Amino acid sequence: MDLVAVVTGAARGIGREVVLRLGDEGYRVVAADVSPDVKELGAAGRVVPVVADVTDEGAPAAVVGRAVEEFGRLDLLVNNAGRFLRRPILETGDDDFDRLFGINVRSAFRFTRAALPHLIDGRGCIVNTASISGLVGVSNQSVYAMTKGAIVQLTRQLAIECAPLGVRVNAVAPGAVDTGFMDEARAADPDPAASLAVTLSNHPIGRMSTPAEVARAIVFLAAPESAGITGTILSVDGGYVAR
Numbered sequence: 001m002d003l004v005a006v007v008t009g010a011a012r013g014i015g016r017e018v019v020l021r022l023g024d025e026g027y028r029v030v031a032a033d034v035s036p037d038v039k040e041l042g043a044a045g046r047v048v049p050v051v052a053d054v055t056d057e058g059a060p061a062a063v064v065g066r067a068v069e070e071f072g073r074l075d076l077l078v079n080n081a082g083r084f085l086r087r088p089i090l091e092t093g094d095d096d097f098d099r100l101f102g103i104n105v106r107s108a109f110r111f112t113r114a115a116l117p118h119l120i121d122g123r124g125c126i127v128n129t130a131s132i133s134g135l136v137g138v139s140n141q142s143v144y145a146m147t148k149g150a151i152v153q154l155t156r157q158l159a160i161e162c163a164p165l166g167v168r169v170n171a172v173a174p175g176a177v178d179t180g181f182m183d184e185a186r187a188a189d190p191d192p193a194a195s196l197a198v199t200l201s202n203h204p205i206g207r208m209s210t211p212a213e214v215a216r217a218i219v220f221l222a223a224p225e226s227a228g229i230t231g232t233i234l235s236v237d238g239g240y241v242a243r
């Protein structure tokens with residue numbers, strides 16, 4: 001029997017890699033993203049791309065509904081869509097707070113509620129994309145770090161609440177990952193080269209992780225063979241939080 005997954009933020013970066021790796025593992029996947037580029041994943045075969053903004057109120061029901069409609073079940077939700085903001089707190093407005101919490105936190109909360117009844121039926125699981133910024137202090141990331149701290153706590157909370165229901169809930173906590181997300185953050189810095197040097201020096205392996213390395217961890221946490229793992233925040237950070 002083929003397992004079925006929903007992945008948000010699937011058009012590029014970590015989410016895209018997750019869709020491709022899940023495909024290798026035999027999953028059928030509904031890949032959701034606000035960017036129409038997600039449609040390119042349709043060419044990969046057993047993937048149904050859906051253009052959807054995860055902050056739209058109707059998006060969770062529509063995207064989860066598409067998985068159940070197309071494939072008859074849901075075994076895995078990957079709450080991965082997210083945006084970054086590196087800005088001193090005195091320059092961070094309420095609008096930044098609302099926007100980032102809407103994308104990074106409320107969407108995960110809503111997608112979880114939409115998916116859970118189906119995951120309970122199939123004894124499935126959830127993997128959230130958190131961040132090292134949700135585990136340790138990082139300068140100039142107050143709102144982003146709060147959103148990722150919320151994802152860490154959502155993961156732990158739901159792991160306990162959902163364990164009696166047979167649903168596992170885990171998260172990955174990436175350090176810097178070489179995606180458009182980091183490129184855009186650096187481009188907004190006054191000195192992108194210096195910013196990259198600081199990023200690399202903060203990671204003991206001396207480089208960013210690749211999207212494939214993070215996707216591998218997500219697929220590992222999701223695998224039925226990982227049935228003993230719930231409530232875990234798995235760092236994929238080149239040693240960042242070990243310092």
Ligand SMILES: NC(=O)c1ccc[n+]([C@@H]2O[C@H](COP(=O)([O-])OP(=O)(O)OC[C@H]3O[C@@H](n4cnc5c(N)ncnc54)[C@H](O)[C@@H]3O)[C@@H](O)[C@H]2O)c1
Nearest residue numbers: 009011012013014033034053054082131174176177179181
């Ligand atoms: N890249 C990093 O260094 C890094 C580090 C730690 C955590 N993360 C987290 O990993 C996740 C994926 O990041 P990435 O590096 O692949 O970024 P990315 O920017 O390359 O990809 C993110 C995807 O999410 C989509 N997205 C954004 N807002 C959306 C919305 N409202 N509705 C639907 N889709 C939306 C984007 O279109 C994009 O395709 C994010 O949650 C991010 O916070 C990234």
